[in-house]
Amino acid sequence: MNVRIGQGYDVHAFGEGDHVMLGGIRVPHDRGVLAHSDGDVVLHALCDAMLGALALGDIGLHFPPSDARWKDADSRTFLRHCDGLLRERGWRVGNADVTIVCERPKVGPHADAMRATVAGDLRVGLDDVSIKATTSERLGFTGRGEGIAALAVCLLVRDAD
Numbered sequence: 001m002n003v004r005i006g007q008g009y010d011v012h013a014f015g016e017g018d019h020v021m022l023g024g025i026r027v028p029h030d031r032g033v034l035a036h037s038d039g040d041v042v043l044h045a046l047c048d049a050m051l052g053a054l055a056l057g058d059i060g061l062h063f064p065p066s067d068a069r070w071k072d073a074d075s076r077t078f079l080r081h082c083d084g085l086l087r088e089r090g091w092r093v094g095n096a097d098v099t100i101v102c103e104r105p106k107v108g109p110h111a112d113a114m115r116a117t118v119a120g121d122l123r124v125g126l127d128d129v130s131i132k133a134t135t136s137e138r139l140g141f142t143g144r145g146e147g148i149a150a151l152a153v154c155l156l157v158r159d160a161d
């Protein structure tokens, strides 16, 4: 079996709003995020990890913020598109691991719903997708509640020729 690995990172600032989209799930919060799309840092970091594993550029290359088509877009569209790019080259996600960094909202109660949504979109098993969270102990921009960040690592697999 052939393997490739990629990593991704994304940040969005908090702004006015009543929810944040994380891993395709609407998480109630007293803030929203500032973004061109729905601002889902989990899916953006994951897309970048998937694209990075095959050196296919990054999310901004495939979905430019200058393109009005992606205004308020559902980031699951990006995820499914990236999955298609991998699969048409013979690859699929082996497993992915995401860490969300924020003081709030509390991610734990929503993590399994996010995993199920992502696993469904990637057509992989639930156990192939990990989504977890940490605070930054009130340090830095996430610690001050100015924004939310996510880091993703993704292994791609392809059956040997």
Ligand SMILES: Nc1ccn([C@@H]2O[C@H](COP(=O)(O)O)[C@@H](O)[C@H]2O)c(=O)n1
Pocket (backbone or CB within 6 Å): 101, 102, 103, 104, 105, 106, 107, 108, 109, 133, 134, 135, 136, 137
């Ligand atoms: N936004 C968050 C942050 C953390 N968690 C959970 O709390 C645990 C403790 O966080 P520390 O930063 O103090 O280590 C963490 O392991 C997560 O399980 C969360 O759900 N949402």
Ligand SMILES: C[C@@]1(CO)OP(=O)(O)OP(=O)(O)OC[C@H]1O
Pocket (backbone or CB within 6 Å): 010, 011, 034, 035, 036, 037, 038, 039, 040, 044, 059, 060, 061, 063, 064, 065, 066, 067, 070
């Ligand atoms: C997702 C895109 C879509 O235009 O815009 P944003 O929602 O602002 O998110 P970002 O993480 O900055 O990635 C760039 C863009 O591809």
